[in-house]
Amino acid sequence: MGLLGIFLGLALLLFLAFRGWSILLLAPAAALVAAGFSGEPLLAHWTQTFMSNAATFIAQFFPLFLLGALFGKLMDDSGSVTVIADEMTRRLGEKRAILAVVLAGAIVTYGGVSLFVAFFVLAPMAQALFRAAGIPRRLMPAAIALGTSTFTMSAMPGTPAIQNAIPMPFFGTTPFAAPGLGLIASLIMLGFGMWWLSRAERIARARGEGFGDATPLDTEQVADDPFIRERATSSHEFDTAEIRHGAHAPKGPPVIIAALPLIVVVAVNLVMSMAVLPRLDVSFLAEARWGATTLSAVGGVWSVATALAAAILTLVALNFRRLPNLRSSMDAGANAAVLPAFSVASLVGFGAVVAALPAFELVRTWVLGIEGGPLVSLAVATNILAALTGSASGGLTIALDALGPAYMKIAATTGLDPALMHRVAVIGSGTLDSLPHNGAVVTLLAVCGSTHAKSYLDIVMVAVVSALLALAAVIVLGSTIGSF
Known part of the structure; x- marks a missing residue:
């Protein structure tokens, strides 16, 4: 009965979430269904298991949600994202339109801008560029997805994406975990994705297929759509309802000024991870007043948070006069972090209740016993949970909450590098999360004025198949050569 309860709770969560119900309501309800079938105390699981684990997630990662959303909003309102996109268009032109968008x-x-902010800026640019180049509109979502939702989210060393931060407290790693393998994975995703999109463009031209429907994009309607908002906020770190709030600069900065905050994010993240934090005396963290923790458990979050904070200060200093209403832009950025953070935390709470049930031991045993070794079983676990929740960050946290300590024990006994597990887990979370019910997929299709029927196959190829190929390569190389 306990295992049946887990499946029923998960089915309830998936079915109603797909229909647009709030995760804030569904996650505790589904957790109580699972606990009820196991004969476990419901109120205790709600307040002591669900809420304590959701609160722990907020305590660990809300600074990154807050600073990431704020940075993305300020980059948008200052016109910096548009300037960078326009510069790529100017340099690469119509003949390389797909590459320019990617x-x-x-x-x-x-550089730290939320992919949802990127969607709303890149879609109009892609529409103008694809129309001029005669490339089918249906390829727009896949081109944007390849550039925003694949290698820069899960594989590039040092990426400030929340998915890359989640394994750090579990494995004691940094944002630059397994950098060589991450670069190889990035090249595989980019190379395969560009091959597929170039192939699709050639086939379309041979058939005489042009841009097609030239209906202007209505991004404001998408941003205000409550169904899309509910789906989006449980999958990534920016509330789409805040896109229209704040005030946009009438004219963007020079391209160097626009790009400098992005450079600051990468540079400060690297310096903090590799030079500053390792030299600090943080023995005080062992005291109870600081949570009796270690630098390895908090250092990664500190690095990314410091990098984003430095980039925000740089952006404001360089664009102070270009931001028409700095306070409203900052308010919108801060508000954009709240609902996504609590939605993902609710998914984490659901996973914590399930992992605490006696029947989950069967699931744990099955996962750890998957043939191929711990890297394969870790990849399978993150893939499955990201697919079921439609959230890379939610699925990854649930997997590591339930199985992270077991994998660390395996690493300690076998000599497996935690950095390798970090990279496998992150790439694994960014594969099957891009199923049709994923909030980012739904939002991207709506922003581009397309549908699943027209564009989803291409999204699967560039966002799912490319990531699976990269994941397989990392597992093979990591198993034979080790982490590098």
Whole structure:
């Protein structure tokens, strides 16, 4: 009965979330269904298991949600994201329209801009560029997804994406875990994705297929759509309802000024991770007043938070006169972090209740016993949970909450590098999360004015298949050569 309860709770969560119900309501309800079938105390699981684990997630990662959303909003309102996208368009032109969109998305998201902010800026640019180049509109979502939602989210060393931060407290790693493997994975994702999109463009031209429907995009309607908002906030770190709030600069900065905050994010993150934090005396963290923790458990979050904070200060200093209403922009950025953070935390609370049930031991045993070794079983676990929740961050946290200590024991006994497990877990979370019910997929299709029927196959190829190929390569290389 306990195992049946877990499946029923998960089915309830998936079915109603797909229909647009709030995760804030569904997650505790589904957790109580699972606990009820196991004969466990419901109120105790709600207040002591669900809420304590959700609160722990907020305590660990809300600074990154807050600073990331704030940075993305300020980059948008200052016109910096648009300037960078326009510069890529100017330099690469119509003949390399797909590459221009992909690289523009990659630059801004690797620099710390939320992919949802990138969606709303890149879609109009892509529409104008694809129309001029005669490339089918249906390829727009896949091109944007390749640049924003694949290698810069899960594979590039040092990426400030929340998915790359989540394994750090579990494995004691940094944002630059397994950098060589991350770069190889990034090249595989980018290379395969560009091959597929170039192939699709050639086939379309051979058939005489042009841009097609030239209906202007209505991004404001998408931002205000409550169904899309509910789906989006449980999958990534920015509340789409805040896109229209704040005030946009009438004219963006020079491209160097626009790009400098992105450079600051990467540079400060690297310096903090590799030079500053390792030299600090943080023995005081062992005291109870600081949670009796260690630098390895908090250092990664400190590095990313410091990098984002430095970038925000740089952005405001350089664009102070260009931001028409700094306070309203900052308010909108801060508000954009709240609902996504609590939605993902609710998914984490649900996973914590399930992991605490006696029947979950069967699931744990099955996962750890998957043939191929711990890297394969870790990849399977993160893939499955990201697919079921439709959230890379939610699925990854649930997997590591339930299985992270077991994998660390395996690493201690076998000599497996935690950095390798970090990279496998992050890439694994960014594969099957891009199923049709994923909030980012739903939002991207709506922003581009397309549908699942027209564009989803191409999204699968560039966001799912490319990531699976990269994941397989990392597992093979990591198993034979080790982490590097």
